Amino acid sequence: MASEDSNRVVGVALCGFGRAGQIHFHGIRQNHHARLKYVVDMIGEEGVLERIAGCLAEYHMTHVQPVSKEQFDEIVLKDPEVEAVVVATPTDSHEYYVRRALEAGRGVFCEKPIAGNIRDVSACYDIAEKNGRPLYCAFNRRFDAGMRNVYNQVRAGKIGRVYQIKTCSRDSPLPSLAYLKISNGMFHDCAVHDIDMVCWVVGEQPVKVMAEGSAFDEGIRSIGDVDTVAIILKFPSGVIATIDLNRHSSYGYDQRLEVLGEKGMLRVENVSEDSVSLSANGGVTMKPLLYSFPQRYEAAYRLELDHFITLLRDPTQPSCVTREQTLLATRVADACEVSLKEGRAVDL
């Protein structure tokens, strides 16, 4: 990065001001090299504009302009100061914003999935590459301090040859049925993060997939989805990955990772709010786990936004999540769905 640019500020438009959008709002706000210019949302709908305006006022960011989806092209993409677009809208409109922003020469940060199928995701990356702009798919766990520590130690050979890897992810709280209906199913909504994690740490592409699932929740069963999942992946080197997932965690957001190698085992355990214990008659009690993803991955969300802003300020920096990795996670999730449906191992 040329020194005259070292303090350059990147203009940003944020699409979507829901749960994920607000997380990224704070990431942008706290990054002193980014300047939020627009928030794009359904501002015609009741209460939406008020909610956005209230939040902007609270943070003294009245220079930010709330705009509607319809104004995205004419206002946001016409503004030469907007270099970056962060897409955190409902899943089915991701591709809409991604394509438009990329075609207009902007860098894009997009919550997964970038599009509804592998071909469309691939097409988005084609545009990004043609225009030389970054397209970053938000695998936030890559930026978790513990996960990254394990990745770094594995890569540095700390545990020698890898034999096994395991992740465990359990949701807290149970999402609404409305959300689950449009979530693309448990493999694409949840497992894709775990699949990305194991492929990233192992550094290979799996060759075989087996998945099993159950639905204990009636609502989830009624929409043909599952809430309890186990997956086995086999990698070319012989490494075997086990992933288990659940929608029901009454005790907080459970997210663990474990890697076994010839020289030892690395584990990422869960995180609590503080380090207080109460020793009493009934036992020794620690605080519950952090409640949900905004708490557990607060720092990770901020760091991945920082990473994205860095990609824009310094085009020589490589993205930490590549096109190949994004496509791989989706392809493996597809294979898991087939395995569950057909009750067989699926070769990749």
Next chain:
Amino acid sequence: MASEDSNRVVGVALCGFGRAGQIHFHGIRQNHHARLKYVVDMIGEEGVLERIAGCLAEYHMTHVQPVSKEQFDEIVLKDPEVEAVVVATPTDSHEYYVRRALEAGRGVFCEKPIAGNIRDVSACYDIAEKNGRPLYCAFNRRFDAGMRNVYNQVRAGKIGRVYQIKTCSRDSPLPSLAYLKISNGMFHDCAVHDIDMVCWVVGEQPVKVMAEGSAFDEGIRSIGDVDTVAIILKFPSGVIATIDLNRHSSYGYDQRLEVLGEKGMLRVENVSEDSVSLSANGGVTMKPLLYSFPQRYEAAYRLELDHFITLLRDPTQPSCVTREQTLLATRVADACEVSLKEGRAVDL
């Protein structure tokens, strides 16, 4: 148990004085309701008699008579004071001792497997039932304080409806190739314990099995076995079990269990020699895990021997490991082998 019998002492013969045999030697020695009378081993082989005699002298148990396999029938089973036979010989002779002892009306404690296949195991139980004598198959983990605590809490509804169960078992140290060759393979030698554990805790019989495996060790590969295994079991209620196994643990004997239910999660973590930590420049370090099964399950081995002696002293007591459970674990291990070999899910 009639009160006049409350201090009755049970005469015991121990077959096999190898690794497992010596563990049970101490269990018998420490049970004040048991009296060891014979140790049966290859006393004709060089050094065997000396080893046994030395140990008996060390513990001032010179009343115990070492006898050869050939003398089992004529001396041991002719002695009316011998009520119980503990079988801890090499795997391929288990059935020999079990059948003879049961037919002679003795109670039998046998290291798994009782015999080489399900039909023969079943036949042994037939004899035991006909003669009204206990045949106990040694699933020692049932008596581990932590595992049993979890079992009890699950049964008491502490976590409500069960969704998932996981075990992880990793061997330390790597057994010799000589042992592995006659071990019946990783599923029957190792996984069978984990399978028993999950079926016991869940209280159901699985309906579907998937298994995957790799061999990182060349010796293990050369004998057609695996050292790295992952198994998924599905139960009728929808519960999904995940088992992962490894022959290579450089950090001690790793044995964990975890159950997820609607109200929470129960975990059995590993156990260290003491509770000392060293905080230093490089981090906070606890002692390694206990080294291997004799250390990890020392109390469990003693308690299962106590349980067996209780079965003989009080015939109204039910065995904690039933015929059905013993057969089930073997049947599921068989299905795992098929799944790995044929690369498919196997229905049970």
Next chain:
Amino acid sequence: MASEDSNRVVGVALCGFGRAGQIHFHGIRQNHHARLKYVVDMIGEEGVLERIAGCLAEYHMTHVQPVSKEQFDEIVLKDPEVEAVVVATPTDSHEYYVRRALEAGRGVFCEKPIAGNIRDVSACYDIAEKNGRPLYCAFNRRFDAGMRNVYNQVRAGKIGRVYQIKTCSRDSPLPSLAYLKISNGMFHDCAVHDIDMVCWVVGEQPVKVMAEGSAFDEGIRSIGDVDTVAIILKFPSGVIATIDLNRHSSYGYDQRLEVLGEKGMLRVENVSEDSVSLSANGGVTMKPLLYSFPQRYEAAYRLELDHFITLLRDPTQPSCVTREQTLLATRVADACEVSLKEGRAVDL
């Protein structure tokens, strides 16, 4: 706070841009109700202005004006937008800034000690009270999530009647001798935090003090200070407090608190950078503790700054550290010095 003021922004001057000053710089920067207007430091000295200007540029805060100590009265205190002054200069100039700012009707946040002796501290509070402005003495640990959790649980009666309380504080890294020479000695520099903590949690003023100390470090011995300290405090209710302190912690910044009551014990344990463990041949190793106070109390420093800004925005809010508490901690530290010097218990 009147609703029309709910988004009112408080203008702030920061005095001192050293270690503590920079911590508060970020606290002010991240508080969206505060606006930094001046940084006061020895800008005539070599490199000082450059350092401040570089940091302001990095954060795009070029509206902030660096001024010299001499300009504090004429520029800073003449600016009606400056409502609050944060004092983080070397200890011996604290009183200078505090008095001037209070006399000019500003609210003051001051690193401890506010002045060199109890009478002068008291005089500062007199001015603050006369002018109706907050004078906040920075006992940052009050805002640590763990410490506050324990305070709240004790106050809520969670452990019933309190019997004992203990703190342990160990410095990492060892401060320079230059710093130690002007630090006012271990009791006023370190113990004062622990004294405040135990008095705050117990909610009483101690009646008796005993202290013992050693100097293992030659430099520390040469300046007549100690590096290893133990203190016992007795409270009117019978509660006994034990404080132990050390300047030498090779393993990170060690800060613990423990309270015993009739119904149980509450403990705040140390905090690590992440939750990763490595299980290997030599044991199970966690990351070291956080290195020093900027890491350990990062959130606490931010929260106490937030608290101070709230005091200015809403004058009805009580300060979380009162005049009495500030004076008490100093008085007890004085008594500890006497106890150590004269080898006797000191009554308060």
Next chain:
Amino acid sequence: MASEDSNRVVGVALCGFGRAGQIHFHGIRQNHHARLKYVVDMIGEEGVLERIAGCLAEYHMTHVQPVSKEQFDEIVLKDPEVEAVVVATPTDSHEYYVRRALEAGRGVFCEKPIAGNIRDVSACYDIAEKNGRPLYCAFNRRFDAGMRNVYNQVRAGKIGRVYQIKTCSRDSPLPSLAYLKISNGMFHDCAVHDIDMVCWVVGEQPVKVMAEGSAFDEGIRSIGDVDTVAIILKFPSGVIATIDLNRHSSYGYDQRLEVLGEKGMLRVENVSEDSVSLSANGGVTMKPLLYSFPQRYEAAYRLELDHFITLLRDPTQPSCVTREQTLLATRVADACEVSLKEGRAVDL
């Protein structure tokens, strides 16, 4: 030890069959080099003989003869097979048995205190030395795996020069007032163990003592004792020890040790019954600590008995608790009492 003696069995008489006596009964029973011959107790009192006889029958030890205090000289000490006497009677009769047994040329294991004052304790050691028989004072914590691990690591220089040492001991359950009345007070009944521990680990004799105490329990106050204690010891090298004690632990038997040195910190934490955790809505809960000393120090009691039997079988072995150490702990406890009473530091 001459090889012909390597399996020699030591005849033992156990004096006292109360709480401590029964712990040692099991230690003797489980040591295969010891043979219990007599149990000495108030067998004339109602129920005592039945209780002893019942326990002996339960363990098939009908060869053991219960005798009364009056028969100690004429029966027990006349029996040439009795080489060792274990004294676990009420405190005020310790010296009676110790002197008689030593004078009769027996080795003695005695619960602390050996006698009511330092001169009498010293006189007992004189007899033991004259007769060349071991007199072992039962500081059981020396044999705790964790405490010994810390001792060994400190001695091996693992943490370099020692700066500080701390112990914390809290009783569970609160002893009866009847016991407390004859317990010699908290310093001699409890603190003496902690004092021994810190002197043993530091390897020095303290030069100064300060103690503070409170009585929250009315009964304890009424007998002039305390239930809450803090002690500071200063050693010649500058090491400072802090000991805190409490009679009231609602959460199990709390026993901790911590040593700070230039290279790091060693800690012995408490021990739970198993390694099970329950993660639920209200937090993550581990089992309570072990309930009381018989559970916490079960292995330590057995190992110290084994140590004593070894001293008898191999006279070249040094006792792990020396005369000097026994006298030192008592002398320091005396000084603590003076310090508390007179509110001053006491030089030793």
